[in-house]
Amino acid sequence: MRETWIVGAATNRFGRMAESAREAAARVALEAIDRAGLTPKDIDHTFVSNAFGMAEHQGHLGPLLNTALGIPEVPSCTIESACSSSSAGLHEAFVHVAGGFADAVLVVGAEKLSHLDTLTATSYFATGADFPFETRNGATFPGLYATLASAYRNAFPLPPETLAQVAIKNHANAALNPHAHFQKEISLETYLNSPIVASPFRLYDCCPFSDGASAIVVAAKEFVRRPTSTPLVVAASVRTGSIVDMHDRPDLWGLPASRRAGELAFRAAGLTPKEIDFLEVHDCFTIAELLALEDLGFYPRGAAGAATRDGETARKGRLPVNPSGGLKAKGHPVSATGVAQVVEVFEQMNGTAGARAVARTETALTHNVGATGGSCSVHIFRRG
DSSP states (O other): OOOEEEEEEOOOOOOOOOOOOOOHHHHHHHHHHHHOOOOGGGEEEEEEEETTGGGGGGGOHHHHHHHTTTOOOOOOOOOOBBBBBBHHHHHHHHHHHTTTTSSSEEEEHHHHHHHHHHHHHHHHTTTTOOOOTTTGOOOOHHHHHHOOOOHHHHSOOOHHHHHHHHHHHHHHHHHTTTTOOOOOOHHHHHHHTEEEEEETTEEEOOOOBBBBEEEEEEEEETSSSOSSOOOOEEEEEEOOOEEOGGGSSSSSSSSSHHHHHHHHHHHHHHGGGGGOOEEEEOOOOOOHHHHHHHHTTTTTOHHHHHHHHTTTTSSSSSSSSOTTTHHHHTEEEEGGHHHHHHHHHHHTTTTTOGGGOOOOEEEEEEEEEEEETEEEEEEEEOOO
């Protein structure tokens, strides 16, 4: 396989967009291509994710994006994998470039839901679950992840402030991130005074509905002879799946797809968790960050909570986790999230992360989950 690089990356600020997902996608795509030192004519293929495009009555976004970029003849494909849609697009781009089927590929994720009421937006999100067995019976994602949290806490007792510390840490990181939806810190008092959403979750345990768009350019090393930025070498690109319905899983102490993806990614990269400098994980709810750290092998089962309380996962800790603020505070515009994690890695490794910069940036991992783990993507990067 050819050595594959991430050579350009761009994102807008997550939150509430005045423009459409289509317009935002085109803008960040042009920025990513320009930062790669390329032009749209250099792009051989585009993979576009817009899982809830029908919220704007718009499907088939890829050809529209390519037309806006002035490359309507370039093939495009819409990738849907719930919340892991754009990281699935990255995997497809990696396969195309590493396999020699393309020299440069654009991956874009975009979403807009802020114009919908909460009930309607929640119903869109719920389509990622099993409708007959979960959604129709009243299970939404806060409830499903709360079930995971309850099962975990029954097996591995957590002091009450543990989940709060995940939220507090990620809000502190997001306060330093100009791309973040919530650029504000929260206190333990603020967390404890927030309402219960789905026990044991309070409001600040849950990520927000966000609008946003992110883009990256994936290219072969030999194609980009003079990179304009420090490229990210894609050391591993892995996708896995799992039983969707939680009632059919052997346990609820983590996500099987994450465990498998982590094992395969470290094997492909020839690395171990101890060799990763920082990571972005899928923290749609605070418990999800702890589960990810254990599923991926960074901590033994039941130990991630204590590590969080001790500050190990803080931005200046031994293992910085979600220096962007994560889904929890940076925001979660579904289809843009996976690529946005890679944008964070790109900015950290290029020294453009500003006040949220972490100390070591030679290696990084991104972990992106679809729904409650029916899909999962793990990517490992090293500095080029």
